[in-house]
Amino acid sequence: MKLRSALFLAATLVRSQVISNETLDNATSPPKYPTPWIDGSGGWAEAYRKAQDFVSQLTLVEKVNISTGVGWEGEACVGNVGAVPRLGLHSLCLQDSPLGIRFADRVSAFTAGGTVAAAWDRGLWYQRGYDMGTEFRMKGVDVMLGPVVGPLGRMPAGGRNWEGFSPDPVLSGIAVAETIRGIQDTGVIACTKHFIANEQEHFRQGPEGRGYGYNITESLSSNLDDVTMHELYLWPFADAVRAGTGAIMCSYNQINNSYGCQNSYIQNYLLKGELGFQGFILSDWQAQHAGVSSTLAGLDMTMPGDTSFNTGLSYWGTNLTISMLNGTIPEWRLDDMVTRIMAAYYYVGRDTAHTPTNFNSWNKATYGYQHPFVGFNYGLINEHVDVREGHGARIRDAAARSTVLLKNVNGALPLTGKESFTAVFGNDAEDAPYGPNGCPNRGCRNGTLAMGWGSGTADFPYLVSPLTAIQNEVLKNYGIIVSVTDDYAYGEIIAEASQASVAIVFVNADSGEGFINYDGNEGDRRNLTLWGGGDALIQNVTAVCNNTIVVMHTVGPVLVNSFYENPNVTAILWAGLPGEQSGNAIADILYGRVNPGGKLPFTIGSSREDYQTDVMYEPNGLVPQQNFEEGVFIDYRAFDKADIEPVFEFGFGLSYTTFSYSGLNVQKHQVGPYTPTTGTTKAAPVLGNFSTDPSEYQFPENVTRVPLYIYPYLNSTDLEESYNHTDYGSPISDYIPEGATDGSPQPRVPAGGAPGGNPQLYDVLFTVTATITNNGTLTGEEIVQLYVSLGGPNDPRVVLRNFDRLSIGPGQSVTFSADLTRRDLSNWDTVSQNWVITDYPKTVHVGSSSRNLLLEDTLDLGGY
């Protein structure tokens, strides 16, 4: 892969509402070199110092070892790098997933990210992160491969949206920051992923796409302009960096026709330059496509280490050692790679939190091979440590508090448990015949849906089905409960539904990662409708039962047109992907132990066209080009702009009580004007020196060579022969971009200066308060939302900027208070390459959803 050197046309665009296809067609990404080196800013000083001390003691091959994975299925975890036994550093273990530990036993299956987003609750997000981190730590994982803010959710059918949080960048940004703090406070490194614009599964990787029969030569390119990058997709990553995420994973896709893991603009300039990221960038599995290019473009760790699974060859490993010996890569660059990895290690306290890995991803048996792929080194591989620590109770609470009540007519809910005849319908209500883990990587739909499919999964320790929990409830009073869980048994369904005083119908829609095609869904959903016969099931029940409650377990928005207005549908709940406590959580809502307070983290529209962005299902060329023409207008911003009425808008959700809003007050803070960061960095430090004599890097005679394992050693004293080793390709003379090896002091980025960007972006300019009153007879939780209108002709009508979830007793009033930062009120300016507060008049809105903006005031921006 050659690095692109053409101008970043899109970056110099004049800001416009819709970006023209001509500008985005074949967009290019400008070269940005050298890779910024870690400087220890933003609370990283001590970790940086410890890392430098450690790295200074390393030999060349030890440095290479820490940066390179050992190869797919080479060790216990989905990723491992080489160890440094001489200094007591174990092989770092990297493990999926964002909702629990994948490929392990005796672990919890947490509520999915896209579902807990509906809780809009900082404390809950932090605690969930902390509980997950605790489990990863106890199993001996160093790097947890989560959380996710890419995909953000540009297209509602995007297969992995449910792993992330919300298509709104502020909701996602706050959720990701809290999750990271929770994870890292346990001593585990969080890896925020996938960087960036990784919005669909189709064509994310060439080989996968070709495997499905598509005629493509490279991964899809997400083409986007500079404003859209900053105001939408990069925004939550800035929050992640500011929260101290130790690692970030670069993505499979190309961004403006340059692969994520070798894109110098996004890695060197945006992430390490502007956002001041101090940790390390690791590649998605097989997302590295070149050695020298990715090294100079900012990649710090390659995963799983081999060129493609189990080749025994690597773009790094031996090759990285060679490129150091032949002078292609400057020493400071390798030192920085390893310093970043070790800084993250010290930053979260892994030097004291470490537990040796006590599980094996590839084999659940107690004894097996340490190097599973090649069947090497037999011994104890699974200690079966139960790491769940009673997390189930909090998972139940998180799932209940993430449930969104969309309709509730005449107090249909909550139920009392004393209904005369309860009927439950739907395959989604029941236990799966092959158990909750019956399908590998959850790649099927059978029984109640509580997580999507792919690498973003964990094995359920149990899965409480809705039917079990509802039955337990009804039987407390020795009531009547019947169920039909065959979605198509219409005769039996009608027979029971026509007798029911309340019918609860469970329906779902699933999606997942692109390596699994289930029922024609190659990761991405092929439609936005309910799965199976969901609509027909509801129709059959409502035809004969005037008190039908619909519960939806879905990965994202679904079309509800066929039933939501039906008067016999008395209540609708969106319960997302609740995790292991699914049934208990929905019973808590149905029977009123928890008053629903969740609000939609996305819009439910009445057609897929209403979203105005969609998955590309057929490639439009050998290198598919996906133009993000809509700019920042996704989800509610797109509906607002086109004046399309959603069915249920972003931020919407009901309670068993009602709230009123009054008394908006805006307090202005005395904060000076914004000053761009200036000056230059220090020169890149070089930590130690090394011999360039190839004979010193030959495979040691006293080390047993594991087949296909990736080592840092040379295979010959002749560098070219060593590179060529198995005559897999011939040495190419890599193009070295201008400035890429320059370790001298570099100009600092005006919008940068610290992790998360220029610290003044986070100055609080205003505090907004309002009074929220509970008008009902039940305690309830209200998510109060603060939106801003930035006022420009090309700005969304409103954008979410802050929120709080308040618990309010019956008849009580509480004060909502939320801050607005400089970033919240700024637009990205492509000319100055910085954030600016425009002269357009700006207003704040406080409301209960994106379309129920109850209070409003103008902002006086003088002096900022």
Ligand SMILES: *[C@@H]1O[C@H](CO)[C@@H](O)[C@H](O)[C@H]1NC(C)=O
């Ligand atoms: C832009 O190109 C895409 C295909 O890349 C096409 O689907 C879309 O309709 C085009 N938009 C306009 C406004 O021509």
Ligand SMILES: *[C@@H]1O[C@H](CO)[C@@H](O)[C@H](O)[C@H]1NC(C)=O
């Ligand atoms: C984009 O590249 C393709 C393939 O090289 C080419 O056919 C097409 O004309 C290019 N489009 C533009 C607008 O340059």
Ligand SMILES: *[C@@H]1O[C@H](CO)[C@@H](O)[C@H](O)[C@H]1NC(C)=O
């Ligand atoms: C793929 O498309 C290219 C360009 O249209 C064409 O030359 C090639 O024959 C196609 N390959 C296959 C396998 O269809």
Ligand SMILES: *[C@@H]1O[C@H](CO)[C@@H](O)[C@H](O)[C@H]1NC(C)=O
């Ligand atoms: C070095 O990298 C090249 C690709 O750039 C690859 O073909 C070769 O096999 C690698 N060598 C080793 C020893 O892994």
Ligand SMILES: *[C@@H]1O[C@H](CO)[C@@H](O)[C@H](O)[C@H]1NC(C)=O
């Ligand atoms: C140096 O080694 C690297 C890695 O094997 C290789 O890609 C590069 O072409 C070599 N450069 C020279 C000048 O030999």
Ligand SMILES: *[C@@H]1O[C@H](CO)[C@@H](O)[C@H](O)[C@H]1NC(C)=O
């Ligand atoms: C679930 O799996 C069982 C056993 O394979 C099968 O009989 C049943 O049809 C499946 N149900 C659904 C909804 O796919």
Ligand SMILES: *[C@@H]1O[C@H](CO)[C@@H](O)[C@H](O)[C@H]1NC(C)=O
């Ligand atoms: C949508 O896709 C799901 C899953 O493949 C399928 O069960 C359902 O029947 C499809 N809906 C329509 C209307 O085709």
Ligand SMILES: *[C@@H]1O[C@H](CO)[C@@H](O)[C@H](O)[C@H]1NC(C)=O
């Ligand atoms: C039940 O659903 C089936 C399949 O859509 C439909 O043919 C039938 O009319 C429905 N029955 C009732 C009573 O709505």
Ligand SMILES: *[C@@H]1O[C@H](CO)[C@@H](O)[C@H](O)[C@H]1NC(C)=O
């Ligand atoms: C609602 O249910 C009643 C039975 O309780 C039935 O008679 C009526 O036709 C249903 N209405 C609709 C719109 O399905």
Ligand SMILES: *[C@@H]1O[C@H](CO)[C@@H](O)[C@H](O)[C@H]1NC(C)=O
């Ligand atoms: C629903 O149907 C029942 C009889 O099945 C009837 O007693 C009740 O009044 C109906 N409720 C409504 C709101 O129509």
Ligand SMILES: *[C@@H]1O[C@H](CO)[C@@H](O)[C@H](O)[C@H]1NC(C)=O
């Ligand atoms: C292998 O030999 C080297 C050089 O004698 C020594 O430093 C190293 O500790 C030995 N390694 C092992 C694993 O025995």
